[in-house]
Amino acid sequence: MDTKTKSIFAEQADDDEAFELARYRAIAELASGSMHEYRITPDGRFLLEWVVGAERIFGVSDQELQKRGSDSFLAPEDLAASQAREQAYRRDERVEFSTRIYRPDGEFRQIKVVNQPKLDAETGELIGLTGFCTDVSDQYHAARALEESEFRHRTVVELSPGFVCEGRIDARGELQFTWASPSAKEFFGCGVDEFNRLGWQQFTPPEFVPTIVERIKRTRAGQVTTDELPVFNSRGELHWLEMKVRPLAQDADHTLSFVAMTQDITRKRANEELLRSQAFAFANMSEGVVLTTFHGEIRLTNPAAEAFFGVSAEDLVGKCLSELPTNPPMVLTKEELKFAVNQFSQPIRRQLRVTAARGNIRNLEMTLTPLTLHDERFWLAVMQDVTERQSLEREILEVSNREQQRIGSDLHDGLGQELTGVALLLRGLASKADQRAPELSAPIEELARLVNDAIFTTRTLARGLTPITFDRGGLANALADLAKRSQATYNVHVRCTADAALQRRIPDSVAMHLYRMAQEAIANAARHAKAHRIDISLAMVSGRGQLVIEDDGDGIGNTPQRERNGEGMGLRIMQYRATMVDGVLDISNDPRGGTRIVCDFPLSAP
DSSP states (O other): OOHHHHHHHHHHHHHHHHHHHHHHHHHHHHTTEEEEEEEEOTTSOEEEEEEEOHHHHHSSOHHHHHHHOGGGGBOHHHHHHHHHHHHHHHTTOOEEEEEEEEOTTSOEEEEEEEEEEEEOTTTOOEEEEEEEEEEOSSOOOOOOOOOGGGHHHHHHHHHSSSEEEEEEEOTTOOEEEEEEOHHHHHHHSSOHHHHHHHOGGGGSOGGGHHHHHHHHHHHHTTOOEEEEEEEEOTTSOEEEEEEEEEEEEEOTTSOEEEEEEEEEOHHHHHHHHHHHHHHHHHHHOSSEEEEEETTOBEEEEOHHHHHHHTOOHHHHTTSBGGGSSEESOOOOOHHHHHHHHHSTTOOEEEEEEEEOTTSOEEEEEEEEEEEEETTEEEEEEEEEEOHHHHHHHHHHHHHHHHHHHHHHHIIIIIIHHHHHHHHHHHHHHHHHHHHHOGGGHHHHHHHHHHHHHHHHHHHHHHHHHSOOOGGGTHHHHHHHHHHHHHHHHHOSEEEEEEOGGGGGGSOHHHHHHHHHHHHHHHHHHHHTSOOSEEEEEEEEETTEEEEEEEEOSSOSOOHHHHHHTTHHHHHHHHHHHHHHTTOEEEEEEOTTSSEEEEEEEOOOOO
């Protein structure tokens, strides 16, 4: 062979090598990784022969990585494992491993490496390695065995979540695929030859054919493209594929080679559509929604929540839930946090008042539900404006209270007085019977006793319907009377301390709610908590009224268990009554034992 012929062959070899490197560089760029090849020197050292894509993985140029060697990026404790892998290579074993590297910029990365040894066909000695590196710090990937004859780019194929294919586009824009990964055959149900025979139009919805033709023209013009396209699989099911296409080289006949990487994104698009639907619903909900971290930092709000507080999302995100303009502040107690940790699915409910930017006062019901997203705990706060509902309920209660007072008054002043008149007549009749018909005296006395009992029952009913009246001392006297009757009914020691001077600053409607709350608290303590002592106090603290009921019973205990026992309904009614008087109710276990119920409420002007 003459010198000229040798030169032509050398140039052809250089062109082939350049094309191969361009091919591998395109694949590496599409997969965001790097490819490399090591040569084993006669003295057994691993020498990096070539590398493409080192910048994306190691943060240095290909030439710098060849100069420094990949081991210089490993942590000292990982070097021993690197040396141990050499034995596997010498046994002709394909090795996949994850390791840590430290880039020159100080950044730590976790990478996955796949290396395939090359053995001398005659001697069986290890002569080199070909491999691929991917950054797996923030993503998952899979690796599978590849055919040895196509190892370099097949490594990328197996690590990819979809499939890789190569093809050619001639000057007329006709597309033919030359190779595809096995997963492509599984998806389409045919190999490359059959696919080309049928034509890509066979697998494409007709309305998208012009779109793909336009994409082919862009690739033919040398553009890198990324598109989401619908295709039919082998079962006739419509799937969406994300296809990244990169031109490689153009032959003498103007045929363009390209490599493409695809990924099935059908589920992703469905999830995105679902998220869009949820986002639309989220944005149009009448309830306010706030998502916070477990420590209360606001991450997300919706327009309704922003309208409740009169501020924009930018002003809410990043703040703590306790910073919201609510009364009382949205602060969780230690017991609630402890319960949320132990019973993470149980919601926490709050009654809140909000003063918006324009001074409007709204009543909100907030439900805090714990949830877990991506292994992180959050609170989902859902708020409902109940201002109008509570106003209507308050009016209904007032009507009910007035009706009870009317019935009580009718019983006391009507039926009670009539029965009293009957009793007086019977006394007169009994006096005459003693003189004229002694045998009738006993029946008349018995009848008088029954009438007196009826009078007592009528007055008791009247007092139950209207326990608070100004002429009987108002709320203070009613609480004292409640203590006496409860002590007799439940056989427990009940003590009442009430400031009678507060009566003129507590409207009758508010006084009735406070009385019923005390009545419910005493019943709960005596019936369920097995208390032996109950203390009731009504006083003014820091310019506001405060009703306190304390007992030495078993305490609040587990909320779900209490609700199963029927006690939870009474507590919710007490909470509701506190809301009706614009008060704040706090129910907690007393450190000394038992339960402490405090209702803090506003007083009217003196």
